[in-house]
Amino acid sequence: MPHPARGTVTLHDVAAAAGVSLATASRVLGASSRTVAPEYRKRVLAAAERLRYSADAAARAMRGTSSSLALVADDLTTPSMAIVVSAMERAASTTGAFVTVSATHGDPARQLETIRHVRALRPRALVLTSGRVDAGALSGRLLEELRAYERDGGRVVVVGDTDLPFHSVGFDNRGAARRLGEFVAETGHRRVAIIAGARDQAAPAARTAGFVDGLRAGGVAEADVRIVHCAVSREGGLEAGRRLVAGGLAGTDAVMAANDLIAVGALRAFREAGVAVPRDVSLTGFDDIRLAVNVTPRLTTVALPLAYAGTEAIRLALGEPGAITHVTVEGRLVVRDSTAERTG
């Protein structure tokens, strides 16, 4: 398909049309350091324009100067991924590189397969975004594959928390969650339910741990902190919220969700049940997705500077070689309307 019937016009055709040699045409059209006489240069450019010549990236790549950036993500439809994709694209376009994207749908087996597949492109950098990128879950196979890729001269950047020996841009989930927990405790809440998301996902787990840290530091008794799990989605939050109210809130005055989506789901469950937020219970989220300001009440949450993280990932991916760098991006507490101060 790529070199069909008789269609494509090659450098050879351009050279012939311009009446010069292949080498000369290449020097004019490629980014060569060699100078060519103005007369010839003009002829080549004219021929290329006339024939609508477009150099074959594959052939060009073979000779050594390829350039593509690969993104391997769990899910391409989340807002944060869109931002990362966009940041990568912007960075790539300044150097004439291409961005290729792949989705793994959170399946570790598929993740391995995808990386193996992507490796064929010999991308300059591979940005890996996943909820669970750690040595254990991968059985070492993924690590080996990534190492082989590095041996090929590529660079790996992990977006998210990881214990793998690659550059990474991580969020201080636990620290930010701790601050949010402290805030909740300091505003007078005493019985807290945590909707913790999935048990086996790294980010939600770290946030849950941080919530607990902060609440305890703020003086909430351990016995008064309840943790429930659910799917990491709006639906999961809705369902968990329903379970919560069905089982009786029993004096719970604050609910902390592992992310905004879950919080929005829970919010809906509370509204269904006639539980007023923040009058009856305060509710917090995490991520500060756009949705957070578009629900009523607007969510108190933690803002993650995703755009910054995305560009930071690109910087690591394209920057000068150097020691492995772990960049930690701080979250910022954003207090809105979904939390109240309890004076009682």
Add this chain to the structure above:
Amino acid sequence: MPHPARGTVTLHDVAAAAGVSLATASRVLGASSRTVAPEYRKRVLAAAERLRYSADAAARAMRGTSSSLALVADDLTTPSMAIVVSAMERAASTTGAFVTVSATHGDPARQLETIRHVRALRPRALVLTSGRVDAGALSGRLLEELRAYERDGGRVVVVGDTDLPFHSVGFDNRGAARRLGEFVAETGHRRVAIIAGARDQAAPAARTAGFVDGLRAGGVAEADVRIVHCAVSREGGLEAGRRLVAGGLAGTDAVMAANDLIAVGALRAFREAGVAVPRDVSLTGFDDIRLAVNVTPRLTTVALPLAYAGTEAIRLALGEPGAITHVTVEGRLVVRDSTAERTG
């Protein structure tokens, strides 16, 4: 960078390690029809595994069997683009192809440049998504470039309305908007303001025209329809909403926004001003983005089956050659809480 120092292991290395010829190794590792003796096959597979061999996509592409899909979009951060990207990725992954993405930021010059650049990849298909893909705006240059690409054996699919002679997946913006306009008229509204978005963008313009069609068909007098313009964003809607209330609603009982984002912005402006939706005015959106059900009140809007459109685009891009096909995707009226019935 792609073929660095001494890193990459090539088919040659695998063949040597397995003690067979290059051809044999290629036959085992590639998708060849030739059979090779079990003994040799085993040795080759073992060597490839041990060396973590990954075939060079560029070299492979040269021999004739490349496969990539290119997406050229205005803006990669919108939710609808994320869905299209995801649909493309899914389709590509089943055939072992890659998806590359590029953004043009709505700049026609950049659009041309991008397509020229992308053409180097010899992608099997080029999906072009843009608010304004028409012959006039492009001065013919873009058309020529796309034609040259087709001559190379590629296929062009335009997502969005276009008068260009390529496959396309379009939304019946005007028709759906007309139905929404009729609905608003039939539910008793008599003075309507339309927040029409940007004057020069095709989709908002078509929707506005459709709103007007529907309202008139439903019996709303032309003098009672007011049209205001704004940026196509939440901020634009917010600002337009403020202008609207500042100037006095003067009996306006319904506001129709060109899309959900604008509607959400307007909703916020109304809330600020103490205008209750839908009690004081009804409000409608367009697109049915996720946000539409997460605001209060939930938006009455038109749902566009974006996922369907995305897969449809892929189908056209990868399907059998045939006559140019224009697929029109119907919108679906979704009535929620932001519109009331006016009996008075």
Add this chain to the structure above:
DNA sequence: TAGGTGATGGAATACGTTTTCCGAAAGAGG
């Protein structure tokens, strides 16, 4: 057993480009 036939490994070639390397021509310096 001779000749035919199907299977299969290996050498060589092609893909389109960039980049040496080489040679020719022109300019500079004595």
Add this chain to the structure above:
DNA sequence: CCTCTTTCGGAAAACGTATTCCATCACCTA
């Protein structure tokens, strides 16, 4: 006027893979 240097066009090699063609070998049939 001769030589040394610089400039620049062209021929050819290289990149890594898939495939065509050729050679070999085993097997089958008469």
